[in-house]
Structure formats: structure tokens, C-alpha cells
Amino acid sequence: MAILEVRNLTHTYSGNSPFMNDAVKDVSFTVEKGEIIGIIGHTGSGKSTLVQHLNGLLKPTEGNVLFENEDIWENPKEIRKIRSKVGLVFQYPEYQLFEETVFKDISFGPRNMGLESEALENTVKEICGIVGVKPEFFEKSPFDLSGGEKRRVAIAGVMAMKPQVIVFDEPTAGLDPKGREDVMEIIRSYRKATNATVIIISHSMEDMAALADKVIVMNKGSLYMFGTAREVFSHSDELRKIGLNVPIVSQVFEALGLNNIPLTVDEAVEILKKRVGDNA
Amino acid sequence: MLKDITFGQYYDATSVVHKCDPRVKILLMIAFIVLIFVSQNMFSLAFACVSVIFVLLISRVPIKLFLKNLKAIWVVLAFTAVINLFYSNTGKVLVSFWIVEITTGGVYRAVFMALRIILLIFISSVLTYTTTPNSLTDGIESLLSPLKYIGLKNAVHIFAMMMTIALRFIPTLIEEAEKIMNAQKARGADLENGSLVERVKALIPILIPLLISSVRRAYELAEAMECRCYNGGVGKTRMKQLTLSVSDLYAIIFIAVFTCGIIGLNIIF
Known part of the structure; x- marks a missing residue:
């Protein structure tokens, strides 16, 4: 079942800045329930503008966004309700932390949804369990945490609203390898616990290949490609033309002139083992 | 909401006003503000209006942008006008209820005050629209430089x-x-x-x-x-030296005429 549908979405910034016009042009795609969708595109290709339409932060200049077959702008006064159904984690979400304690900060979202006392506390604790925020952190100030931990708390702050669709705008930007792996793990465990649909913007082709069921390629505000990760990454030349690439393992196999091209290291290992086995 | 804030915004264009030295512009703007307050009667204020509009036109900044600045302060404007409406009891009584009455004198005063504020906003926006923030601060630094001699090095x-x-x-x-x-x-x-x-x-x-x-x-x-080795202003030289040009001369002549006009009209009427 389609949970989210974008129909002919166009967004024009009304500002008089010449290079900002038509940030998104006539984009259409459908997201099925439970899918993981990756969005890739060079800087300024309209990815961030596109995802801000999914929870109604931006209103389409033309076109519609449908959540469970209903136009989210049907009743503009109710637009705030969509934000708890479609969560959006911005780039560097740790910059939105503001409360005195970690626990209070994570409960900001659910409290805005109207949850109170015990229900609120249970929800926050449940989410902390899923994303791995330890109870001893609850009463700490979010500003005393390390960079990676701050991001974990900030992501938990959005997840605490239990959105059915959760969108991440470059969730691993600026983190060390351990931090990146942690964020990916948080996303996986949230999905496992809630069966949520996940949309991720990323510049890491490796993460996309490992995680995404389908990949959307944006170029200059338009939808350039939309298909399964394997389909999209089989067009390596086109991707390179618009400033993107395929995962490094794929590049290696391509450079070696092999025709069975893997997307992830695990796949590559399988293929190589087979070859070695055949030769031995 | 936040996009309405236009203070400190520079509008790029080629005009006499843009070419003026920032020091001259700052001083002339101060002169303008003083003179707008000096205007005592309808005639001198009308003269000030015409002069301000003249400056707006030769600055080649779209009038729309000036009006946009006005939008941000319309509450202050309305408030001043309303207060002044009741402030005077000269002239014919127009409306009277309870203990307040609105007179022609009050209406005149309200319009007069509102007009003054509008002119102030317009003339100070000319400065910020036609001067880049950098040259504006260069101008201020240069104007304040005499303070160096009284121990504020x-x-x-x-x-x-x-x-x-x-x-x-x-x-x-x-x-x-x-x-x-x-x-x-x-x-x-x-x-x-x-x-x-x-x-x-x-x-x-x-x-x-x-x-x-x-x-x-x-x-x-x-x-x-x-x-980048910043260590304060000591020994720092400038890439762009401020120099006076022909446009500055025009500006000074203009302000001289303006001053005479305002004071003259104040005396005559």
C-alpha cells in the first residue's frame, strides 16, 4: 500500500535571489509502506527542499503530497498533525537541542502531540530503549554529551513522536566511522521496532547500496532516476555525469572489467569467494 | 516573517548616491534627520518631503523597497498618529465623546508627526540601501577617528x-x-x-x-x-582608501540648499 505519494510537485522560491528559483520541478514518486528509500543528488539538487514537503514544512507551489491517499494540505489548519506522522530529522539535528535535560528534550515532540504524564514517560523510555539512550543520561544536560551522543538524542527526539514515515537529511554528516555506524544502527532498530517507512538523503553511495530498497536520483531539481538500488547503480556513467558515483566496491569491479558487479562489500566477498573456490 | 527584516541590506545599483563617500553620506543623513525635526510648519515639511523623494529617485533603489521598510514599523506609525490626534486642542472640534475631543489641530498634528517618521525611515534607508555594510563601518570608523586623540586608541x-x-x-x-x-x-x-x-x-x-x-x-x-594574524587596528592599512569625489560635492551643495530652504520656510511662514 502506498503510504506516501508525491504528485507533480514543483516548488518555486518566491525570493528574488536568481539561483534559487524552481528548487523542485515536477517530481512524482510513490513510497510503499515499510520501504527504505534513498535520495541522492549533488549539492543543491533540491533534495532538502523536496523532503521538507513531505511533512508540510513547505507547501508545494504546484502538485500534491498524499499521505495514506489523503492530500496533506486538504485542511491547512491541520497541517501540524502530519508532522507526527511523517518525522523529519534535519541535517545536524543536534543544533536543535534546547532543554535542560536529555529526557525533557526527547519528550518535546510527544508533548507537542498532547501526550502527558505517564503516557509521555513511557513513550520516551521506550524510544530511549530502541535508540540506545541509557537511563543514566536522562538527567544530564544534552550540551554535556559528545557529538555522537547528541545526535543520538536529537534523533530520538523525532522518533519519540512515533512517526510512521521518518525522513533523514544526511543523518551521518560530520560523524566519525563509529558514529556513522551507530546512526545506521539506530535507524535499523527503529524500523525493526515500528515497521516504519524510512527515507534517507545521503552522499554515501555505500550506505545507500547497503540500506535502500529504492533510490531516487535528483538532478537540478528534477527526478533523474527512480528504481531499485541495483537498477540505479547499474547506470554508473549517467550517475557520474551528474556528479555522483556508484559504491567503491562497484567501481573496483567495474575497473577490473568484471560483469558481475556487486553493490556492497558483503556481496563482493561472496563473488570473490566463489571465484577463488572455482579456481582452487 | 523573518524575511521582512531588511535592515542593513544593500541594493546594488549605479547612482550618484551610491558613489558618495560613506562619511559624507552619514553626515548628510544626520543633517537631514535634524532638519526634518527642525521643520516647524507645513511648508518646510512639504519642502523636506520633496527633497527626500528627490533623493529616493536619484538613488535608483526601487520605491517598493522603501515601502517594505515602512511595513515593518506601521504599528509605531499608527500609534504615534493616534496619540497625537488627541494631543492638541486647537482648531475646530470635529468629534467629541466623553472627555476626549478630536480637533482639526489634532488631525494636522497627527499627519505632521506620521509624515516626519516616514521621512526619517526613508532617508535612513537610503543610507543602508546605497552603502555596503563594509563601507558604512569604514565611514563610521573614519568619522570617529578623532577619539583616538583622547586616549581611545x-x-x-x-x-x-x-x-x-x-x-x-x-x-x-x-x-x-x-x-x-x-x-x-x-x-x-x-x-x-x-x-x-x-x-x-x-x-x-x-x-x-x-x-x-x-x-x-x-x-x-x-x-x-x-x-589570519588579526591583532586589532594597530598598524593596519586599508585596501580601499576613502576619498572625496565630485558626487560628494554635489551632495554637499544639495544639503546646503536643503538647509537654507527649511530654515527659510520656517522663518517666512
Whole structure:
């Protein structure tokens, strides 16, 4: 079942800045329930503008966004309700932390949804369990945490609203390898616990290949490609033309002139083992 | 909402006003402001109106932009006009209820005051629209330089640098504030509805992250400046020296005529 549908979405910034016009042009795609969708595109290709339409932060200049077959702008006064159904984690979400304690900060979202006392506390604790925020952190100030931990708390702050669709705008930007792996793990465990649909913007082709069921390629505000990760990454030349690439393992196999091209290291290992086995 | 803030915004164009030396422009703007307050009667104020409109036209900045500045202060404007409406009891009584009465004198006064404020806004926007923030602070630094001789050696430079930085970071802060607002809205924050108290409370999740990021930014900027060997104003030379040109002469002549006009009209009528 389609949970989210974008129909002919166009967004024009009304500002008089010449290079900002038509940030998104006539984009259409459908997201099925439970899918993981990756969005890739060079800087300024309209990815961030596109995802801000999914929870109604931006209103389409033309076109519609449908959540469970209903136009989210049907009743503009109710637009705030969509934000708890479609969560959006911005780039560097740790910059939105503001409360005195970690626990209070994570409960900001659910409290805005109207949850109170015990229900609120249970929800926050449940989410902390899923994303791995330890109870001893609850009463700490979010500003005393390390960079990676701050991001974990900030992501938990959005997840605490239990959105059915959760969108991440470059969730691993600026983190060390351990931090990146942690964020990916948080996303996986949230999905496992809630069966949520996940949309991720990323510049890491490796993460996309490992995680995404389908990949959307944006170029200059338009939808350039939309298909399964394997389909999209089989067009390596086109991707390179618009400033993107395929995962490094794929590049290696391509450079070696092999025709069975893997997307992830695990796949590559399988293929190589087979070859070695055949030769031995 | 935040995009309405146009203070410190430069509008690029080629005009006599743009070419003027910032020092001359600052001094002339001060003169203009003083003279607008000096105007005592309808005739001198009308003359001031014509002169201000003349300056607006030759600055080649779209009139729309000036009107936009007015939109931001219309509350102040309306408030002043209404207060002044009741302030005078000269002239014919137009409306009278309870203990207040509105007279022709009051109406005249209200219009007069409102017009003065509009002129003030217009003439000070000419300065910010036609002068880049950098040359504006250069001008201020140069104008304040006599203070060096009374023991405030580095203070003038520091003050000018602070102003440059403040002006430079207005757009950055606006952008940052918008980002944080979006992030909190995505967490269900309600910024548009509710009572006054609720709305002020709703600002906390925006102001705290904004404050923290400003402090962070300040540290980063200080480090970057030190990396480029910034050590205050001592011994610093300028890439662009301020020099007076023909446009400045025109400007001075214009303001002389304007001064004579206002004072003359004040005396005659």
C-alpha cells in the first residue's frame, strides 16, 4: 500500500535571489509502506527542499503530497498533525537541542502531540530503549554529551513522536566511522521496532547500496532516476555525469572489467569467494 | 516573517548616491534627520518631503523597497498618529465623546508627526540601501577617528569591527533561525497559534539553540581571525582608501540648499 505519494510537485522560491528559483520541478514518486528509500543528488539538487514537503514544512507551489491517499494540505489548519506522522530529522539535528535535560528534550515532540504524564514517560523510555539512550543520561544536560551522543538524542527526539514515515537529511554528516555506524544502527532498530517507512538523503553511495530498497536520483531539481538500488547503480556513467558515483566496491569491479558487479562489500566477498573456490 | 527584516541590506545599483563617500553620506543623513525635526510648519515639511523623494529617485533603489521598510514599523506609525490626534486642542472640534475631543489641530498634528517618521525611515534607508555594510563601518570608523586623540586608541577600531561583524552576521543568523524553527516545527512545535504567553514560551526552543550556535560561531570566527594574524587596528592599512569625489560635492551643495530652504520656510511662514 502506498503510504506516501508525491504528485507533480514543483516548488518555486518566491525570493528574488536568481539561483534559487524552481528548487523542485515536477517530481512524482510513490513510497510503499515499510520501504527504505534513498535520495541522492549533488549539492543543491533540491533534495532538502523536496523532503521538507513531505511533512508540510513547505507547501508545494504546484502538485500534491498524499499521505495514506489523503492530500496533506486538504485542511491547512491541520497541517501540524502530519508532522507526527511523517518525522523529519534535519541535517545536524543536534543544533536543535534546547532543554535542560536529555529526557525533557526527547519528550518535546510527544508533548507537542498532547501526550502527558505517564503516557509521555513511557513513550520516551521506550524510544530511549530502541535508540540506545541509557537511563543514566536522562538527567544530564544534552550540551554535556559528545557529538555522537547528541545526535543520538536529537534523533530520538523525532522518533519519540512515533512517526510512521521518518525522513533523514544526511543523518551521518560530520560523524566519525563509529558514529556513522551507530546512526545506521539506530535507524535499523527503529524500523525493526515500528515497521516504519524510512527515507534517507545521503552522499554515501555505500550506505545507500547497503540500506535502500529504492533510490531516487535528483538532478537540478528534477527526478533523474527512480528504481531499485541495483537498477540505479547499474547506470554508473549517467550517475557520474551528474556528479555522483556508484559504491567503491562497484567501481573496483567495474575497473577490473568484471560483469558481475556487486553493490556492497558483503556481496563482493561472496563473488570473490566463489571465484577463488572455482579456481582452487 | 523573518524575511521582512531588511535592515542593513544593500541594493546594488549605479547612482550618484551610491558613489558618495560613506562619511559624507552619514553626515548628510544626520543633517537631514535634524532638519526634518527642525521643520516647524507645513511648508518646510512639504519642502523636506520633496527633497527626500528627490533623493529616493536619484538613488535608483526601487520605491517598493522603501515601502517594505515602512511595513515593518506601521504599528509605531499608527500609534504615534493616534496619540497625537488627541494631543492638541486647537482648531475646530470635529468629534467629541466623553472627555476626549478630536480637533482639526489634532488631525494636522497627527499627519505632521506620521509624515516626519516616514521621512526619517526613508532617508535612513537610503543610507543602508546605497552603502555596503563594509563601507558604512569604514565611514563610521573614519568619522570617529578623532577619539583616538583622547586616549581611545584602539576603541574606535574595535567598535567599527564589532559593527562590521554584527552587520555581516544578520543574514546568517536569520538563516540559522529559520533552520531551527523548521527543526522544531518538525517536532510539532506550534509557533503560529496560541495566546501571547504561549507564543513567547514557544520561542524558547528557538532562542536557546540560536544563542548557543552564535557563541559557537563567535569562537570559530575569533579563531579564524587569529589564524589570519588579526591583532586589532594597530598598524593596519586599508585596501580601499576613502576619498572625496565630485558626487560628494554635489551632495554637499544639495544639503546646503536643503538647509537654507527649511530654515527659510520656517522663518517666512
